[in-house]
Amino acid sequence: MKGIGTSGLILNEKLLFEHSAAGRKGYSLAQLDVPESTPPQELVRDEIPGFPELSEVDVVRHFTRLSTWNYGVDSGFYPLGSCTMKYNPKVNETAARLPGLAQLHPATPQSLAQGALELMHGLQGALAEISGFAALTLQPAAGSHGELTGMLMIRAWHEAQGRPRTKVLIPDTAHGTNPASAAMCGYEVVPIAGTGGVLSAARVAALMDEDVAALMVTNPNTLGLFEAEIREICAVVHARGGLVYCDGANLNALMGIARPADMGIDVMHFNLHKTFATPHGGGGPGSGPVGVTAALEPFLPKPVVVRDADNYRLDDDRPQSIGRMRSCYGNFGIMLRAYAYIREMGGAGLKRASELAVLNANYIRARLEGTFDLPYQGRSLHEVVFSDKxxxxxxxxxxxxxxxxxxxxxxxxxxxxxxxxGAIMIEPTETESKEVIDAFCDAMLAIAAEAQDNPALLHAAPVRTKVQRLDETGAARKPKLKWTG
Amino acid sequence: MRYLPQTETDIREMLETIAVDDIEALFSAIPAEVRLQRPLRLPEAMAESELLSELKRLAAANADPDRYLSFLGGGAYNHFIPAVVDQLISRSEFYTAYTPYQPEISQGTLQAIFEYQTLICQLTGMDVANASLYDGASACAEAVLMAVRAARQRRKVLLSGALHPEYRETVRTYCQYLEIELVEVPFGADGITDRERLTELLDAETAAVVVGYPNFFGVVEPLADFAAVAQAAGARLVAAVAEPLALGLFKSPGELGADIVAGEGQSFGIPVSFGGPYLGFFAARDKDVRSMPGRLIGETVDRDGKRGFVLTLATREQHIRREKATSNICSNEGLCALTATVYLALLGKQGLREVAQQNYAKSAYAKEQIAALPNCSLPFAAPTFNEFVVETDAPAAVVLQRLAGERILAGIDLHRYYPQLANRLLVCVTEQNSRAQIDTLVAALAGGAA
Structure with a gap:
């Protein structure tokens, strides 16, 4: 077989706790320079049984070995649909570690944190320009936290109109976080089916009534298709007093091409860890800023970064705010990586990124659609979804x-x-070369042929990894969620 | 642009394969009326060297950590971070991976998070911990939602007034449309949650009582007593831990009877970074595992019987249960959980106790010195860990501004959170503060008497 996979030298490694030797430690501490003092004995805990005792070398080898069992964007092609696994620029990692940024305490007086506030204000401005929204919050820690923030604002807006409403319309292609976030605002979820993979204004109109608070859309949607009737859909929702929320997970298709606010959308969250190249960290931290129209601006979570004449400050005096979504001001370390990315790309670079992301997805589609079933034929944007038919x-x-x-x-x-x-959802992003994409497509086609000629290869896979297929049913039936010795 | 590898030749060949004339044709599904008809109004692209200069300029507009003495805490703590921590979490196999959906090529993340779950259980004295939430405040809100869910019919939750104010605000935000009644329990003259008021407010409607441990004033609350009182009324006790280093020295919430522990793990090797990213940790009892929010990693075996780890009990989660999920959380703080795991592995059993003891001893020394000043007093008598409240003879804002002028960030003005506490500040002393630094602070505070 072709492809870049081989079975390299993979070292075994026990759990931290299985390595311990009494008295070993991996930490050095300056001598105590004040008198010894201990709390009242009845408050003090006993030694923690089983807590690790390792040398620095033990710890370094442990995590280095673990890292080699992982696959990251830096290892290779990572076409995880709707996750936008683009390359994470290294200079942003360096920037995030500058002492004046990394060691800035959140309770530092604002006059001594002007650089951080300027950066946040600059990021707000850039995201506003890219999306067309009037105002933003950077507070949410991830995409679904942004959804919750946005839906709370929608609910607060309806409450302020004197009619809270009860339902939210969500397409059947939506991420699971959408209905979960709506439910956390006390809303009942009403599913809405698409036609040919997209929503129709007529279908939305049929479900739209005075009890519907909002429609949650994703555009382009999770099939990689643009919701072409989006303007009509927004008009239908607005006509009946509702608002439109957009899940911004797929914004990578649209930078410099089209702006969600110009489509009639009222609220949208961004995923800085998707569109703006910040690393996913093996499941976070992300950052999920939310943009809103001017009508929703009073409801933004507090505090909000604002600029006075020549001074930046955190505005806490916001009587209609939904409140605080978390401690401090958001995942600042992620914001600064996204800010760095935007400054390095510039406006033209961001547009080019979207164009090439769409080109790459369409190229994959063109190479594979003769072999794999493509259930929805509409023009793909940044991702393409096949089935296993x-x-x-x-x-x-x-x-x-x-x-x-x-x-x-x-x-x-x-x-x-x-x-x-049996969906197979492929999102290549713009940071992959034609060679990489060709090799991936070759592998996909080779596997389709193997399914024909030697299906055992597929059923046995993977065979080159540290572990083979894992017993997930057993894991859930008898959960073992920690080491017990 | 060095992140965009396609050459003009590549692009031409790709367009030919797609059978379109140009890239523009790929956007034909987007109606012209919603197309942006002008370039984005953003600054020109910067070279790497220019970018670094710009970020250094912004960093320099903040307080220089080498020139300011810091006694700031209040939910974010300045602890020493061994060099190993950043070296290991900078392995890009860790930080450029996504959520471990494909376990065969994610065993590094999965095993590390399984170890993290174990460490959090050991620290908190609880049965089961999840793979992380966003931060301490949102973890506390999730704890309240879980307690209400697990209690079924009860919709009232008591929040200690000495619980971190930002945690209380976040709980309010999360609960505002869910028909949950939140009632605040005042704190007493000693800085401890008022037991009498707590007992009066507990009733058959109460699902949970939330208490900080240590609380916002640094006070180590009598958790066992509160747990007993809450549980006698059929409610769960939630311990919110903003400074988990305290658990290296003080009895664990689990040992004291807590039902849920939610907290902030920033102290474990994560830079203060102007407020994030941080690490929400969350632990509970076995009986409540299926009500828990967030991801869980479990041990299992592969086809050959080899040990391996997977995401498990996912039927609680949004991608399967959608609107019936226990939470909407998807991305969590995975890399911060890894950071805490590396940090705790380095400290180990001995190091954790020693660092916690140093925090206690240095803070005790600072308390003693400050208490001896004629213009300062310590209003709260209860035991504390590494931070404490100081009452001065002038508004705290004035004192803090004066000391900032001497390059000392002396603490947090409590007036900001408690309008009735105008002359009080919250001071934090960690292992990072030398005796000389503490003496400088004390002398500067004394200067206010003149």
Whole structure:
């Protein structure tokens, strides 16, 4: 087989706790320079049984070995749909570690934190320009935290109109976070089906009534298709007194191309860890700023960074604010990486990134659509969704995904969106070269042929990894969630 | 642009394969009326060297950490971070990976988070910990939601007035449309949550009582007593831990009877970074595991019987349960959880106790010195960990501004959170503050008497 996967030298490594030797430590501490003092004995805990005791070398080898069992964007192609796994610039990591930024305490007087506040204000301005929104909050810690923030603002706006309303319309292609966030605002969720993979204004109109607080859309949606009737849809929702929320997970298709606020959208969250190149960290930290129209600005969480004549400050005096979503002001370390990315790309660079992300996705589509089933034929933007219908010999999406690992690739998003049976959702991003994409497409085609000729290869995969397929059912049936000795 | 590898030749060949004339044709599905008809109004692209200069300029507009003495705490703490921590979390196999959806190529993240869950259970004395939430405040809000969910019919929650004010605000934000009644329990003259008022307010409607441990004033609350009182009324006790280093020295919330522990893990190797990213940790009892928010990592075996780790009990989560999920959380603070794991592994059993003891001893020394000043007093008598409240003879804002002029960030003005406390500030002393620094602070505070 071709592909870059091989089985390298993989070292075994026990759990931290299984390494311990009594008396070992990996930390040095300056001598205590004040008198000894201890709290009242009845408040003091006993030694923690089982807590690790390791040398610095033990710890370094432990985590270095663990890291080699992981696959990151820096390892190779990571076409995880709707996750926008683009390259994470290294200079941003250096910038985030500048002492004047990394060591700035959040309770520092604002006059001594002007650089941080200027950076946040600058990021707000850049995101406003990219999206068209009038105002922003940088406080949410991740995309779904942004959704909750945005939906709370929508609810607060309706409350201020004197009619809170009860329902939220959510398309069947939506991320699971959308209905979960709406439910946390006390809303009932009403699913809405698409036509040919997109929403129709007529369908929205049929479900829209005076009890509907909002429609939550994703644009482009999770099939990679632009919601072409978005203006009409927003008009229909607005006509009945509702608002439109946009999940900004797929903004990477639109930078400099089209702006959500210009489409009639009222509220949208950004994922700085997707569109703006900040690392995903193995599951976070992210950052989920939210943009709103002028009508919703009074409801932003507090505090908000504002600029007076030549001074930046945190504005806490916001009587209609939904309140605080978390401590401090947001994931500042992530904001500064995103700010650095925007400054390095410039406006033209961001637009080029979106263009090339869309080009790459369409190229993958063109290379694979003769072999893989493409259930929705509309013009793809930044991602393309196939199904496993054409895979032979009882081979399914999961088998394809695991076989891709043997070829040296991170698999695409699988079994999502739910409207596609056995979905294979591919988002290449703009930072991958034609060579990389060609090699990936070759692997996909080779695997489709293997399914035909030698399906056992797919069913057995992956075979080159540290572990093979894991017993997930057993893990859930008898949960073992910590080391117990 | 060095992040965009396609050459003009590549692009031409790709367009040919797609069978379109130009890139513009790929956007044909977007109606012209919503197209942006002008370039984005953003500054020109910067070279790497220019970018670094610009960020250094912004960093220099902040207080220089080498020139200011800091006694700031209040939920974010200045602790020493060993060099190993940043070296290890900078392995890009860790930080450029996504959520470990494909376990066979994510065992590094999965095993580390399994270790993190174990460490949090050991520290908190609880049965089960999740893979992280956003921060202490949002973790506290999730704890309240979980307690209400687990209690079924009860919709009232008591929040200690000495719980971190930003945690209380966040709980209010999360609960505002969920028909949950939040009632604040005042604190007494000693800085401890008022037991009598707490007992009066507890009733058959109460799902939970939330108490800081240590609380916002640094005070180590009598948690066992509160747990017993709450549980006698059928409510859960939530311990909110903003400074988890205290758990290296003081009895764990689990040992004292807490039902849920939610806290902030920033102290464990994570830079203060102007407020984030931080680490929400969350631990509970086994009986409540299926009501928990957030991801859980579990141990299992592969086809050959080899040990491995996977995301598990996902039927609680939004991608499966959608609007019926226990929380909407998806991305968490994975890399910060890894950071805490590396930090705690380095400290180990001995180091954790020693660092906690130093924090206690240095803070005790500072308290003693400040208490001896004619213009300062310590209003709260209860035991504290590494921060404490000082009452001065002038408004705290005035004192803090004067000391900032001497390059001392002496603490947090409590007036900002408690309008009735005009002359009080919250001072934090950690292992990072030398005796000389503490003496400088004390002398500067004394200067106010003149």
């Amino acid at each position: 054409n895979l032979a010999n009882d081979c399914h999406t999961l088998d394809l995904a695991k076989r891709l690992i043997d070829y040296g690739y991170h698999p695409p998003t699988i079994y999502f969106p739910l409207v596609v049976h």
